[in-house]
Amino acid sequence: MICQDCHQNSATVHLTQVINGHKTEIHVCESCAKEKGYVSEEEEPYSLHNLLSGLFHFDTSAMEKNSSNQTKLNKELTCSKCGLTYKEFTQVGKFGCASCYQTFGDNLNPIFRRVHSGNTTHEGKVPRRIGSDIYQRKKLTDLKRTLQQLITDEAFEEAAKVRDEIKSLERDLNQDGEGEA
Amino acid sequence: MGLEQFINEAISPWLKQDGPDSDIVMSSRIRLARNIEQIPFPIVASQDELEGVLHFVQNHFNHQSFEHYKNLEFVQINELTTTEKQVLVEKHLISPHLANKSNDGAALISKSEQLSIMINEEDHVRMQLYFPGLQLEKALEEAFQIDDWLEEKLDYAFDEHRGYLTSCPTNVGTGMRASVMMHLPALSMTQKMNQMIPAINQLGLVVRGIYGEGSEALGNIFQISNQITLGRSEQDIIENLKSVVQKLIEQERHARAVLMDQSELALEDKVYRSYGVLERSRIIESKETATCLSDVQLGIDLGIITNISKSILNELMVLTQPAFLQQYAGKTLAPQERDVFRASLIRERLTLEQKEEF
Ligand SMILES: [Zn+2]
Ligand SMILES: [Zn+2]
Numbered sequence: 001m002i003c004q005d006c007h008q009n010s011a012t013v014h015l016t017q018v019i020n021g022h023k024t025e026i027h028v029c030e031s032c033a034k035e036k037g038y039v040s041e042e043e044e045p046y047s048l049h050n051l052l053s054g055l056f057h058f059d060t061s062a063m064e065k066n067s068s069n070q071t072k073l074n075k076e077l078t079c080s081k082c083g084l085t086y087k088e089f090t091q092v093g094k095f096g097c098a099s100c101y102q103t104f105g106d107n108l109n110p111i112f113r114r115v116h117s118g119n120t121t122h123e124g125k126v127p128r129r130i131g132s133d134i135y136q137r138k139k140l141t142d143l144k145r146t147l148q149q150l151i152t153d154e155a156f157e158e159a160a161k162v163r164d165e166i167k168s169l170e171r172d173l174n175q176d177g178e179g180e181a
Numbered sequence: 182m183g184l185e186q187f188i189n190e191a192i193s194p195w196l197k198q199d200g201p202d203s204d205i206v207m208s209s210r211i212r213l214a215r216n217i218e219q220i221p222f223p224i225v226a227s228q229d230e231l232e233g234v235l236h237f238v239q240n241h242f243n244h245q246s247f248e249h250y251k252n253l254e255f256v257q258i259n260e261l262t263t264t265e266k267q268v269l270v271e272k273h274l275i276s277p278h279l280a281n282k283s284n285d286g287a288a289l290i291s292k293s294e295q296l297s298i299m300i301n302e303e304d305h306v307r308m309q310l311y312f313p314g315l316q317l318e319k320a321l322e323e324a325f326q327i328d329d330w331l332e333e334k335l336d337y338a339f340d341e342h343r344g345y346l347t348s349c350p351t352n353v354g355t356g357m358r359a360s361v362m363m364h365l366p367a368l369s370m371t372q373k374m375n376q377m378i379p380a381i382n383q384l385g386l387v388v389r390g391i392y393g394e395g396s397e398a399l400g401n402i403f404q405i406s407n408q409i410t411l412g413r414s415e416q417d418i419i420e421n422l423k424s425v426v427q428k429l430i431e432q433e434r435h436a437r438a439v440l441m442d443q444s445e446l447a448l449e450d451k452v453y454r455s456y457g458v459l460e461r462s463r464i465i466e467s468k469e470t471a472t473c474l475s476d477v478q479l480g481i482d483l484g485i486i487t488n489i490s491k492s493i494l495n496e497l498m499v500l501t502q503p504a505f506l507q508q509y510a511g512k513t514l515a516p517q518e519r520d521v522f523r524a525s526l527i528r529e530r531l532t533l534e535q536k537e538e539f
Contacts, residue, residue, distance in 0.1 A: 001375045012390035012398045015408060016382040025379055030390075082221045094303075096225035098218060098338035098346045101353075108350070112411055115351055117385055119412020122344025124355040127337050128329045130218075134341050 003029035005036065017114075079103040133173065140169050184529050187509055188500065193272060193294035193311075196495050200314020204482045205430050207362040207402065207495055209316050210273075211324040214347045214356035215306040215331070216338040222348040223283065223301045231285035231301050238300050241334045242289055247327055250291040253298070258286040264513075267504030273311070278302055296327065303348050304356075306331065315426060317359060317419045325415075344411065354411030359419050361405050361426050362391070364494060366479045367436035368429070369401040377432070381425055385409050400471035400498060405429075441483060452480030460531050464517075465524040470501050489534050497527060 001011045009029035016023045028036065077086035082096035086104055095101065101108065112120045126135045143166050150159035200206070216222060220230050235257070243255035258266060258279060266280040269288070274297045279286045289298040299307040308327060312320045338346040345356035352358070368374040378388050387408050390398020405426060407418045440448050455476035458469070465473075478494035480486040490496075499505065506522045507514050514522060 001378075010398075014378045014382055014388040016379075016385075023383065025382060027378070082225045084225065092224075093350070094224055094348045095222060095346070095350070097221040098216065098340075101340060101343055101346055111350055112353070116354070116409045116411035119354075119409065121342055121412060122340075122354045123412055123417075124344060124357070124414040125325065125328075127332050127339050127345075129332050130336055131339055134339075 001027055003027070003032050005029070005032040077104060077107070136169060136173055140166065140173070143169065184509075184526070185533060188496070188530070191272075191500060191505060191508075192496055193274075195293050195295040195311060195313060196499075197492055198313045199491070200312060200316055202430055203314035204491070205363055205365070205433050206315040206426065207313075207364055209312045209314065209320050210309060210360050210362075211317070211320040212307060212309040212358045212360075213324055213328055214304040214345065214352045214358075215308070215328070215335070216346055216348070217305045218336040218338045220305065223303060223305065224348060228284065234301060234305055235285050235287055237334075238287065238289065242298075242331075247330050248323075250293070250296045250327070252292050253289040253296075254292075256288045256290060258283060258288070264504050264507050268508055271499060271502040271504050275299055276302060276307075298331070304352070306335070315361065315423070315430075317361070317423050317426075321359070321415055321419055352410050355413075355415050355418065357407070357410055357415050357418065359407050359415075359422050361422065363403050363405065363426065363429060363433075364401060364475065364478060365403055365429065365433050366401040366475050367440055368433050369398075370440070371436050373432065373436060374403070377429070381405065381429075384421060384425060386422060386425055399468060400475040400494065402471075402475075402498070437479070437483060448483075449480075449485055452476050452485050456480065456486060459527050461528075462524045464520045465527065466520055467501060467523070470523060470527065471498065474498065489531070497530065500526065500530070 003009045003011045004026070005028050009031065011027035012030050013033040014025075014027050016025055078084070079096060079100045080103070081099035084096035084100055086107065089095065089100065089104065109120045126138070128135075143162055147159055147162045147166065150156075150162060196208075200209075217234060220226060220234060223231060226234075239255050242253055245253055247253075256269075258275070261269075266275070269275045270277055270280050272294065274290055274294060275286075275288050276299065279288065279299050279302045283301050285301050287300040289300070290296070295311050297309050299309070308324065308331070310320050310324045310327065340346055344354040347353050347356050365374055368377070381388055385408050387406050389404045389406075391402055391404045405422065407422055409418070413421075455473035458465070459473045459477060474494050474497055477486060477489065481489055481491055481493065500509075501523045503514075503519055506519050506526065509526060510518075510522050
């Protein structure tokens, strides 16, 4: 297979990108992949450079059309912790610190959707120590869902057990909260 | 230093072990990216902040052991020579980014060299764990344990909604990149690999030829890894990767059997010619080396060649890289000189096999 960009080298980097909801195949050689930003020098599948500049153009055209305040605000968004602006982020393709995520908030959703095949929310591991609260809360949500189902199914005996479990979990969570305050 | 001793010290101990399906899967790797709360990511952090991270890690983890990962050694990158750095890159213990671009980079490396924890790379912490053969679940299980152990001392930057926060949006969520290195000579020879790649990509996986300075997949060695890190659990990601890898193993085995069945003599000829080149040449480039090594490895796996150890491809792909050759030569080598040294190292290495044989 020949590189679709330079038509000279053989294509050694293969991936798909979701562009406007369509999966597009990309087959390029290592050097074109690096040049176009599909892969960085390390082992990242592709850098965000192209994706972000694409989004950025989209933003500009949207602003030209209706020059909504919202878009203007996005442009001026600045992380109070590290000083990175949203505009800089779209140019560099990297965050400066953990607070950037909070600062740029929902503006990041289209980017994440594009990079992570439509996903915006974490589904995996939660840190054991600092995340124990989150872990418990997740468990609580799951239990409440189970309880609803059990009630619908009229499995009242089991539902009572789950209700007890929920109560004790809620007690634990409240105590933790007080302890920290 | 004799070649035997040099090789013994050069090859990571875990690489010499056999793993499940290791005739096709050279290694499995899990990499987790983590950052420390309250400290800006390395691209933005000040020198003081980065040194703070470095010293904290050194004080808490240098010479520590976790389970069978004994005696983590803290290696500060700016204290190494260019060749020493490059050797660590060629052994896949550190990334080119850490070797060349990080100001206050370091790595904690376990004695078996199975575990390496890079500090102040693109993220504060990047842990990578290798296993021989196809062992993704085992690698994930142990990576999680090591992650928990590190987290006892480090406050990770984590968000309930977005997961582990990383410098690059391509890593956010699980922060995990799982990858498998595969030797697929029969699928490459029969042009089947090219046909299969788009289907693999459709499943959210990236296929890359690794090795080689320019643009080719040298030695028919491919790396398959996950593209998506957000919105799927680590277990799901690994399950997806594993099922694709298993399909590829099946296909490769089938293609090998067909080759043996339909063109055994031609295959034998190819294998022995490559063996001859490795055994006899006086000047050899890395590209030809990789091609010949791949043929010889296939010959070993199919029982055509019986007097060479099974780990030859894994071993010589690493040992014939530029920095290793220079370390072996004990001096800096120009590219043409490397080709001469490469040929002589391979010849000597193969002679070693014959000595063991008799
Ligand atoms: Zn190209
Ligand atoms: Zn920030």
